[in-house]
Amino acid sequence: MARTSKYVNRDKAMPSTITWKAGLYLRLSKEDGDKDDESKPESDSINSQRLIMEDFLLENPDIQIVSEYSDDGYTGTNFNRPEFQRMLEDIRLGHINCVIVKDLSRFGRNYLEAGQYLDVFFPVMDIRFISVVDNIDSYLYPSSMNNISVSFKNVMNEEYCRDISNKIRSTFVAKRENGEYICGFALYGYVRDKSNRGQLLIDPDSADVVRQIFQWFTEGLSYRMITFKLNEMGVPNPTTYKRLKYPNYHHPNNNGGLWSIQTVKNILQNRMYTGDLVQGKYEKVNHKVKKIRKLSEDKWVIIENHHEAIVDKTLFFSIQELINRDLRISQKTKELALFAGFLRCADCGRQMVKKNASRKSAREKYHYYICGTYDFMTKSGCTRHTIRSDVLEQVVFSVISNYVNIAVNIEEFLNQINSSPRKKLATSKIEILLHDKEKEKTKLESILLDLYPDFKRELISKSQYLLLKEKYEAELNTVNQNIKVLRTTLERERHGIDGSNEFIHNFKKYRNFEKLTRGILISLVDVIEIHNDGTIDIKLKFHDSFKRAIDYVNINIALLNEHCRAIYQEIDARKYEGGVVV
Numbered sequence: 001m002a003r004t005s006k007y008v009n010r011d012k013a014m015p016s017t018i019t020w021k022a023g024l025y026l027r028l029s030k031e032d033g034d035k036d037d038e039s040k041p042e043s044d045s046i047n048s049q050r051l052i053m054e055d056f057l058l059e060n061p062d063i064q065i066v067s068e069y070s071d072d073g074y075t076g077t078n079f080n081r082p083e084f085q086r087m088l089e090d091i092r093l094g095h096i097n098c099v100i101v102k103d104l105s106r107f108g109r110n111y112l113e114a115g116q117y118l119d120v121f122f123p124v125m126d127i128r129f130i131s132v133v134d135n136i137d138s139y140l141y142p143s144s145m146n147n148i149s150v151s152f153k154n155v156m157n158e159e160y161c162r163d164i165s166n167k168i169r170s171t172f173v174a175k176r177e178n179g180e181y182i183c184g185f186a187l188y189g190y191v192r193d194k195s196n197r198g199q200l201l202i203d204p205d206s207a208d209v210v211r212q213i214f215q216w217f218t219e220g221l222s223y224r225m226i227t228f229k230l231n232e233m234g235v236p237n238p239t240t241y242k243r244l245k246y247p248n249y250h251h252p253n254n255n256g257g258l259w260s261i262q263t264v265k266n267i268l269q270n271r272m273y274t275g276d277l278v279q280g281k282y283e284k285v286n287h288k289v290k291k292i293r294k295l296s297e298d299k300w301v302i303i304e305n306h307h308e309a310i311v312d313k314t315l316f317f318s319i320q321e322l323i324n325r326d327l328r329i330s331q332k333t334k335e336l337a338l339f340a341g342f343l344r345c346a347d348c349g350r351q352m353v354k355k356n357a358s359r360k361s362a363r364e365k366y367h368y369y370i371c372g373t374y375d376f377m378t379k380s381g382c383t384r385h386t387i388r389s390d391v392l393e394q395v396v397f398s399v400i401s402n403y404v405n406i407a408v409n410i411e412e413f414l415n416q417i418n419s420s421p422r423k424k425l426a427t428s429k430i431e432i433l434l435h436d437k438e439k440e441k442t443k444l445e446s447i448l449l450d451l452y453p454d455f456k457r458e459l460i461s462k463s464q465y466l467l468l469k470e471k472y473e474a475e476l477n478t479v480n481q482n483i484k485v486l487r488t489t490l491e492r493e494r495h496g497i498d499g500s501n502e503f504i505h506n507f508k509k510y511r512n513f514e515k516l517t518r519g520i521l522i523s524l525v526d527v528i529e530i531h532n533d534g535t536i537d538i539k540l541k542f543h544d545s546f547k548r549a550i551d552y553v554n555i556n557i558a559l560l561n562e563h564c565r566a567i568y569q570e571i572d573a574r575k576y577e578g579g580v581v582v
Contacts, residue, residue, distance in 0.1 A: 217521050
């Protein structure tokens with residue numbers, strides 16, 4: 001049964017004498033389509049556009065279809081679409097002289113660029129433009145192209161796109177701030193929770209690879225060596241792994257399935273592996289331009305402890321500090337030297353340089369370090385600051401061993417303090433003091449509240465009001481400070497300091513270690529400074545946590561001594577009968 005059309009020739013008095021070779025242009029944005037269903041060759045809307053244009057052509061036999069151009073899944077905010085560009089090339093080659101679209105929104109949603117094509121390019125190239133639903137035909141109805149409604153519709157089409165873009169962006173911002181993971185595919189090392197798409201779960205296979213990469217780096221392997229080992233082991237790179245796991249995952253750069261140095265760097269520098277959700281690092285310039293720009297870190301959306309960590313936070317941030325230092329690779333072993341990135345000249349601050357030496361008499365080979373300024377730049381700029389690597393290693397080993405023992409002993413002492421009856425007594429006393437101070441605060445606030453009404457009723461003079469106001473505000477400020485100190489002290493007494501203290505937690509992990517490794521240095525050492533006289537300054541990490549633990553121990557020792565003195569005084573005050581305390 002033949003189809004009839006509701007579209008008719010709009011000007012029967014002006015029949016066409018030209019054979020029109022037409023190109024049908026169809027477009028649909030990815031967000032508006034249903035191409036996620038892989039069983040469909042194209043979106044339903046594309047087929048609908050085609051049917052409308054075919055109905056129109058039934059009543060216009062002078063127009064012949066030469067080609068069809070379909071951009072299914074492409075935005076209308078710009079004209080960098082593959083099929084649209086192919087159509088332009090066919091126009092330039094003279095293959096078509098007529099362009100037909102369902103309506104102006106299918107042509108494009110960029111007001112300026114759409115105007116350039118409709119008002120300049122098509123007229124120059126003698127192209128007939130037809131928008132079926134909008135009743136626009138540049139050949140039969142030239143005035144329809146110059147009508148203000150065309151410009152208005154193009155503006156509205158762009159505004160629609162701008163509005164949708166803003167709504168999508170607002171939705172993404174809200175989801176990020178709500179702690180939802182919004183990327184299409186999970187970060188390498190994780191999978192999305194099927195019951196909660198905004199949550200990440202550890203993927204055991206790829207997470208093991210991530211852990212191995214961090215482990216190798218702490219052991220001194222360079223980016224290049226880590227890359228080489230992964231490729232030698234046949235481990236698929238993240239892109240290949242995702243393609244194997246997710247058939248619908250597409251990425252233009254697979255690098256032949258091989259790992260690259262940049263991929264390894266990206267993993268080592270990705271905070272997401274610590275369990276923190278980091279999003280909003282990039283943004284599109286605007287809804288018309290696909291260009292992406294990186295935002296400053298203060299604009300990132302970070303939700304701490306969002307998902308299970310693959311890498312310890314302390315280790316991760318230690319590695320970030322180390323990455324920013326000058327790490328020299330051994331040309332023989334292709335590995336980092338033990339102290340690479342840790343040594344500084346105590347005077348000029350430049351990195352120390354590792355040198356090889358030997359003693360002919362003893363046929364002994366050894367390594368030593370020397371100031372980088374003295375060695376590379378100018379001998380007048382600094383002095384040698386020389387130290388042998390074996391001596392340095394012994395000193396650092398000894399210092400770290402001592403602090404590991406300190407951490408273990410402090411933890412044992414803290415456990416005794418936190419479980420002692422005296423601790424409960426101290427907590428009770430602090431609670432009483434805090435209660436008294438809070439009552440005093442309420443009283444002062446009430447006095448201040450009544451001062452102004454007294455002044456308005458002329459019960460007190462202005463000078464008295466100002467004097468009293470200043471006096472009570474000062475007292476209130478002091479009380480507030482006392483309350484703050486008491487609350488901090490009470491919290492400390494209630495919970496104390498235990499193995500969760502950063503100093504204790506990180507140092508006690510290396511109890512009974514037998515050899516100094518880069519992993520230990522990365523975890524515990526900030527920087528090592530070498531003086532010209534051979535003195536070594538080792539600046540360890542977690543200094544503040546160490547000080548808090550020591551202060552807490554000293555306070556409790558003082559309280560314990562005071563408690564003991566009170567007991568002895570009580571004993572001395574009692575009477576003895578036959579050597580037995582009565």
